Amino acid sequence: MQRMLRVISFGLLASVCLGSSVQERPRRQTAAEGEGNNDLRSLTIEELCKNRQPDEFFRLTTEGDCRDVVRCDRAGLTGKIRLAGVRCPNGLAFDVLRQTCDWKAKVSTCDQLETVDQDPNAAPKCDTSQCILPDCFCSADGTQIPGGLEPSQVPQMVTITFSGAINVDNIDLFDEVFNGNRQNPNGCQIKGTFFVSHKYTNYSAVQELHRKGHEMAVFSVTNDGDENYWTGGSYEDWLAEMAGARLIIERFANITDNSIIGVRAPYLRIGGNTQFEMMADQLFVYDATITAPLSRVPIWPYTLYFRMPHKCAGNANNCPSRSHPVWEMVMNELDRRDDPTFDEKLPGCHFVDSCTNIQSADQFGRLLRHNLNRHLNTNRAPLGLHFHASWLKQSKEFKRELGKFIDEMLDRNDVYFVTMLQ
Known part of the structure; x- marks a missing residue:
C-alpha cells in the first residue's frame, strides 16, 4: 500500500x-x-x-x-x-x-466515477427553518455546531466503538478499556458502543456489557463476505440482516428496554435508499456507516430529512439520495499523517485499524492526540475511534497506548467518552 x-x-x-x-x-x-x-x-x-x-x-x-x-x-x-x-x-x-x-x-470500481446517480426525488437542500432540534438537524456544509453554540460552550465527545462478534476472545479487552475506574468529568463511567454481529457472539457477554451501561447496536446476522451483497441488497435482505439481528440480541441477551436503535453495515457498504427505508420502517434511529472525506473541519451528526452535507466518499458510492427520518452518525476520516506539520497529505481512514501506516505505539498515540486536537480546536464535532477488537488484542503496546490516551484526556474537564446514543 x-x-x-x-x-x-x-x-x-x-x-x-x-x-x-x-x-x-x-x-x-x-x-x-x-x-x-x-x-x-x-x-x-x-x-x-x-x-x-x-x-x-x-x-x-x-x-x-x-x-x-x-x-x-x-x-x-x-x-x-x-x-x-x-x-x-x-x-x-x-x-x-x-x-x-x-x-x-x-479493483472493482472501474465502472464508477465518483457520485451517486442523480435522483429526481432527491432530498432537498438543508432548510434550517424547517429542520429544528431535537428531531432534525442540518447545516449547509455539515460543520456548524447544533444550537448555534460556540466551540468553547461544547464538550468534546469521543465515541469508542467496536464492530463484530463479542465472545471469550475479546471480552477481557473490553473489560480493560472500560475498567470501571475511568470516569468522565461529570463522575459517570466512560461507555462504548458495540455493533454486534451474530456469528460467534456469546450473548451472556453481550448481556453483561449492556448491564454495565454500554450501548448495543446491530452489525448484521451473517456478516456476509460479499461486499456487493450489502451494496445491492434488497429490502428483505436488509430487514432480515438488521431487524433480525436486533431480535436475536434482544432475545438471547435478554435486552428488553428497546435500546437497540443503531445500525452499521459490514465493510461500510451502504445499501442506498433501500437500507434507510427499512430502518425507518423498523424504527431504527441512526446509522453509523456513511463516511465523510477528510477535511480541515469535521462534520457533525445530521438527519437525512435533507441532503447530505458532504460528498459520498467510499461506501461504494451508494449513499441515500432521498429523505429519510434517520440520524447519520457520520464517520469522519482520521488524519493518519505521522507529522501533520510536514508530511504530504494522505487519504484518511475510517477504522483506526485501517490506518495502515501506523506501525508503532508512538505513532498510534500521535494519531489519537492529533485527531483529538483537530476536533477540539475547530468545531468540536464528536471524534469517532472505531475499532475491530482483534487489532487491539494483537498488540499490548497499542492497547496500553489507548488506555494512556483515555486517562490523559480524562484529566481535562472538557472531554467525555460516550456512546453513540448519548
Missing part, C-alpha cells in the same frame, strides 16, 4: 494540466443526446470541482483501461482551478473508493 501511495505521489509531480481542454467542452448533454452516467467530460471545470476536496481523485469517464484519474488543483497566484491528471503504471488500475492504484484484478 505504501508503494501504491508513492506511485500516486510521483504521478502528482508529473501531473498533466487539462484545464483549457476541459473548459472548452460544451456543458452537460442530456441522456437523449447520448450522454449517460459513465462520462463526466461534458462538464465544465467549475461544475466538476464544486464542493470537491483538492486531494480527491476521480474519473472523467469509465472508458479506457481504468488507469487515468484527475483531481482539482488551484494553480498559481490567481488560484485558477485546473485539472491535474494522474495515470497508474502498466498493470495497475485506480480504485476510486480507496483512492490508490492497485493490481487491476483487485
Whole structure:
C-alpha cells in the first residue's frame, strides 16, 4: 500500500494540466443526446470541482483501461482551478473508493466515477427553518455546531466503538478499556458502543456489557463476505440482516428496554435508499456507516430529512439520495499523517485499524492526540475511534497506548467518552 501511495505521489509531480481542454467542452448533454452516467467530460471545470476536496481523485469517464484519474488543483497566484491528471503504471488500475492504484484484478470500481446517480426525488437542500432540534438537524456544509453554540460552550465527545462478534476472545479487552475506574468529568463511567454481529457472539457477554451501561447496536446476522451483497441488497435482505439481528440480541441477551436503535453495515457498504427505508420502517434511529472525506473541519451528526452535507466518499458510492427520518452518525476520516506539520497529505481512514501506516505505539498515540486536537480546536464535532477488537488484542503496546490516551484526556474537564446514543 505504501508503494501504491508513492506511485500516486510521483504521478502528482508529473501531473498533466487539462484545464483549457476541459473548459472548452460544451456543458452537460442530456441522456437523449447520448450522454449517460459513465462520462463526466461534458462538464465544465467549475461544475466538476464544486464542493470537491483538492486531494480527491476521480474519473472523467469509465472508458479506457481504468488507469487515468484527475483531481482539482488551484494553480498559481490567481488560484485558477485546473485539472491535474494522474495515470497508474502498466498493470495497475485506480480504485476510486480507496483512492490508490492497485493490481487491476483487485479493483472493482472501474465502472464508477465518483457520485451517486442523480435522483429526481432527491432530498432537498438543508432548510434550517424547517429542520429544528431535537428531531432534525442540518447545516449547509455539515460543520456548524447544533444550537448555534460556540466551540468553547461544547464538550468534546469521543465515541469508542467496536464492530463484530463479542465472545471469550475479546471480552477481557473490553473489560480493560472500560475498567470501571475511568470516569468522565461529570463522575459517570466512560461507555462504548458495540455493533454486534451474530456469528460467534456469546450473548451472556453481550448481556453483561449492556448491564454495565454500554450501548448495543446491530452489525448484521451473517456478516456476509460479499461486499456487493450489502451494496445491492434488497429490502428483505436488509430487514432480515438488521431487524433480525436486533431480535436475536434482544432475545438471547435478554435486552428488553428497546435500546437497540443503531445500525452499521459490514465493510461500510451502504445499501442506498433501500437500507434507510427499512430502518425507518423498523424504527431504527441512526446509522453509523456513511463516511465523510477528510477535511480541515469535521462534520457533525445530521438527519437525512435533507441532503447530505458532504460528498459520498467510499461506501461504494451508494449513499441515500432521498429523505429519510434517520440520524447519520457520520464517520469522519482520521488524519493518519505521522507529522501533520510536514508530511504530504494522505487519504484518511475510517477504522483506526485501517490506518495502515501506523506501525508503532508512538505513532498510534500521535494519531489519537492529533485527531483529538483537530476536533477540539475547530468545531468540536464528536471524534469517532472505531475499532475491530482483534487489532487491539494483537498488540499490548497499542492497547496500553489507548488506555494512556483515555486517562490523559480524562484529566481535562472538557472531554467525555460516550456512546453513540448519548
